[in-house]
Amino acid sequence: MTAAHEAATGSRRDDYEQRVHVYEPHRASLPPLGPYLREFWRRRRFAYELSRTTQKADNFDTALGSVWLVLNPLLLGLVYFLLVSVLGSGGKHVSWVTTLGRILIGLFTWFFAANSMGLGAQSITSGGRLILNQAFPRALLPLSSTISALLMFLPSIPVYVVFYLLGSRLDHSATALPGPSWALLWYPPLLVILAIECFGLAMIFATMSVYFRDTNKFLTYLLRIWLYLTPVLYGIEKFTHHKWALYLNPMGPVIGSITRLWVEAAGPSASLLAASVAWSFGLFFFGSWFFISRERDFAVRL
Amino acid sequence: MPSVSEQLIPDDVAIRIEDVCIRYRTSFEKNPTLRQAFIKFGRRDGRRRQIKVVEAVKNLTMDVPHGTVLGILGANGAGKSTLMRAMAGILPPTEGRIVVNGRVSTLLALGVGFNPMLSGRENVILGGLAAGLSVEQVEAKFDEIADFAELGDFIDMPMRTYSSGMYGRLGFSVSVNMNPDILLIDEALSTGDAAFKEKSIAKMRELVSEARTIVIVSHALALMQELCSTAAWMHKGELVQTGQPLEVCEAYMKFLNVGETAVTLEDV
Secondary structure, three states, X not given: OOHHHHXXXXXXXXXXXXOEEEEXXXXXXXXXXXXXXXXXXXXXXXXXXXXXXXXXXXXXXXHHHHHHHHHHHHXXXXXXXXXXXXXXXXXXXXXXXXXXXXXXXXXXXXXXXXXXXXXXXXXXXHHHHHHHHOOOOOOHHHHHHHHHHHHHHOOHHHHHHHHHHHHHHHOOOOOOOOOOOHXXXXXXXHHHHHHHHHHHHHHHHHHHHHHOOOXXXXXXXXXXXXXXXXXXOOOHHHXXXXXHHHHOOOOHHHHHHHHHHHXXXXXXXXHHHHHHHHHHHHHHHHHHHHHHOOHHHHHHHO | OOOHHHHHOOOOEEEEEEEEEEEEEEEOOOOOOHHHHHHHOOOOOOOOOOEEEEEEEEEEEEEEEOOOEEEEEOOOOOOHXXXXXXXXXXXXXXXXXXXXXXOEEEEOOOOOOOOOOOEHHHHHHHHHHHOOOOHHHHHHHHHHHHHHHOOHHHHHOEHHHOOHHHHHHHHHHHHHHOOOOEEEEEOOOOOOOHHHHHHHHHHHHHHHHOOOEEEEXXXXXXXXXXXXXXXXXXXXXXXEEEEOHHHHHHXXXXXXXXXXXXXXXXXX
């Protein structure tokens, strides 16, 4: 190294960039994971800022923007509530507050998952310019989608809590909402499990979109069917005789556990918890592998 | 201190390109879709998708020492931009190896900014974060970047309101002010006006005097001769000639069968 270069770079050397980069051929294989994860972790703030600023550009950071974000699943919840009430099979009597409560928490949570997948599916194909111009761990883009979905989900929590507290006072029948309970402490860890799963799914759909640009269109139908197969509009007890249908659904155990938490004040059973964690980490690891092993191909295909 | 990296690249070399080939497959359908894949699945002739392999860069070997201003010239489709992307780590080589010693800043043909709904300020911060800087580091550089780009109040306006010249100025300003060891510029100087061009060239000279390395792709031959210390001429993915900018430009123009006119010298 020349003296001039040493002098020039000496003062600029810092720890935020590895100095020597080696670019070599690959075949659908993983890049060296150590440096990848280090770079990914160092730039995590990018994923957050990208979500935050995009929300801002969409005016979701304003008070009315938040109202809109809540209003959409809220109104849809009412539609489903009417549907379920009208088409209700006339089984054992369940308080309307409970039915509506379950549908609302189920839908709010479902929207988080669905938004994460929907935004994730577009994250790479719409990030073309950035991807063609800069080298960085691409997994930050689907991560940003999951963060966006989470930011869109957060305003619905206080709305739900208010409904929950009021609802449990409105109706004192045996089947009413149970009100505050210790079981609700399970809520944060279950949300973390769900978020990890959502990130995994976002990576899977992001990769698929690069290879098939109309993935998002199909995703709309997939999500609609998936919603009906997941215990959102009905309780987890519907699966008593078909447990496999609950456990085979990646969203079944975790969303079922969340709705049960609020509606029955019961924590997840060991098998539900195990299935939730298994799906979550399984999809996260599969999604990471699927995405990261192909991400160096993205620049060519965009 | 000898290290693994020194075996890959000597300390005085900024970029080492070893026998690099870059091929990519393009299909005739612009955007592959599930619908197309489904419809074509029934075809029996074995050519469900028509695919053409493009050899953008062929067996290219080159060392770029620190402090060099390398100009790459060549006709459209010569593989210049592909090579730049490979040096930036965006496109992986199909064969061979590229070793880059230093922090790279890119100003590729598409320029800065990926969300036109966001303001220039937000785009600059996001770009810096994606490049691996911390928020504090980007903010510390922000004023310098904004001043250099001379955008005034536009810096806080959504980028969709920018003119192409403004885009170009901001892009250039970001890439030169990120303290790069290696600056890759791909046909990005043409958007600024004469005053900004002059300022850009002065800034690049300043970077070179600090022994930083610059690689420029441009069709403006006069600029290449003025700015570059070495020139490389690529044709159809192969390196035809490297050497003094004047010689290489002359050989290139002879090859193209054009004279030194205002059109060939200036990027119009």
